[in-house]
Amino acid sequence: MSSFNRSYPVSIRAGFVRLEIAKPPVLKEASRMNSHKHARLTYARRLEMVRQMTGQGLSAPQAAAAHGVTPSTARKWLGRYLAGGESALTDASCRPAHSPRPIEPAKALLIVELRRRRLLQVQIARSVGVSESTVSRVLARAGLSKLSDLQPVEPVHRYEHHAPRRSAAYRHQEARPDRAPEPSSYRQTTRLC
Numbered sequence: 001m002s003s004f005n006r007s008y009p010v011s012i013r014a015g016f017v018r019l020e021i022a023k024p025p026v027l028k029e030a031s032r033m034n035s036h037k038h039a040r041l042t043y044a045r046r047l048e049m050v051r052q053m054t055g056q057g058l059s060a061p062q063a064a065a066a067h068g069v070t071p072s073t074a075r076k077w078l079g080r081y082l083a084g085g086e087s088a089l090t091d092a093s094c095r096p097a098h099s100p101r102p103i104e105p106a107k108a109l110l111i112v113e114l115r116r117r118r119l120l121q122v123q124i125a126r127s128v129g130v131s132e133s134t135v136s137r138v139l140a141r142a143g144l145s146k147l148s149d150l151q152p153v154e155p156v157h158r159y160e161h162h163a164p165r166r167s168a169a170y171r172h173q174e175a176r177p178d179r180a181p182e183p184s185s186y187r188q189t190t191r192l193c
Contacts, residue, residue, distance in 0.1 A: 040069050041077070046089040049074060050081040103134060111138045118147060 041049065049067045052058045053074065058066070064074040080088040107128060114124045121139065125132045139145050 108138050115144045
């Protein structure tokens with residue numbers, strides 16, 4: 001199948017020197033929404049669809065077909081519009097309003113204190129009465145996930161000598177500069193016979 005079969009028209013201009021593919025016109029909306037790239041409806045399209053359903057009397061399946069969404073999505077946006085007006089059609093945050101069961105600060109401090117006493121996560125979970133994953137989350141937040149995190153980091157000891165030590169070969173060269181010592185690791189290349 002050809003890669004030119006798309007929903008927009010593509011034309012090829014042929015000349016003597018080169019072939020060129022005409023690109024489709026780029027449509028830009030007046031306002032940029034913070035919606036993902038696969039979103040069918042932006043705020044302006046949602047408002048347009050809802051106004052068609054309320055003002056022009058389109059049914060939800062007709063409006064959905066015109067805008068490329070399902071009828072249930074069209075009914076959802078209509079319900080939100082009727083309940084909250086135009087402001088209800090904006091993108092809402094996916095972040096929850098509150099965490100359903102956050103751990104109490106006293107329990108979190110107890111978990112950290114028990115870890116400082118070098119207890120394992122399983123032992124802490126049993127003694128405090130919370131799950132192991134909760135203990136793991138609290139300890140990760142405190143930076144005490146591993147037992148090795150409890151030990152202070154020892155500084156690296158670097159030793160420096162006042163003067164470099166001289167080897168026997170170096171002393172030998174000082175004594176007899178005309179002859180260098182012969183290393184014992186050289187391979188013998190001559191025949192002995």
